[in-house]
Amino acid sequence: MKIKCPLCGLENEEGSKFCKNCNEPLFKQGYSEDNPYIKKRENKDQPFE
DSSP: OOOOOOOOEEETTTTTOOOTOOOOOOOSSSOOTTEEEESSOOSSTTTOO
C-alpha cells in the first residue's frame, strides 16, 4: 500500500516516514502511543516538564 504525501501528493512506499520528493513527514493524524517524538510522563501525578 502506497502512502500519499499530504503536501506534494507523491505516492511513497509503505513504511516510509518522510516523502522522498519534499521530505514532508508521512504519519497518521492524531496521537500514537508508539510515536517516539511524543514525550511521555513516568508519573502521571507529576506536572509535565
